[in-house]
Amino acid sequence: MQNPALFHVLLDYLESINAPPMEIERFVDRWHRLRSHESFPCPACFLMGEEQPLLPVSAQGNVEPLVCPTCRTQYNVPIDD
Ligand SMILES: [Zn+2]
Numbered sequence: 001m002q003n004p005a006l007f008h009v010l011l012d013y014l015e016s017i018n019a020p021p022m023e024i025e026r027f028v029d030r031w032h033r034l035r036s037h038e039s040f041p042c043p044a045c046f047l048m049g050e051e052q053p054l055l056p057v058s059a060q061g062n063v064e065p066l067v068c069p070t071c072r073t074q075y076n077v078p079i080d081d
Contacts, residue, residue: 001032
């Protein structure tokens with residue numbers, strides 16, 4: 001699987017906003033079908049039926065944030081050391 005740390009953060013996000021389990025499953029399916037050249041999709045926009053690519057922003061402390069340019073949600077991925 002691609003980027004398991006980010007995947008975990010995005011799933012936590014979907015759970016934190018009480019996304020319906022069906023939608024979470026749909027997102028997981030989508031993730032597993034991601035090709036290496038595709039950007040990671042924003043889960044918030046995905047719930048709205050849109051696919052928006054997450055953009056990495058510069059690391060802050062021990063997190064590597066990704067931001068959705070459309071809904072401006074930020075996802076903080078902890079950096080492993
Ligand atoms: Zn978004």
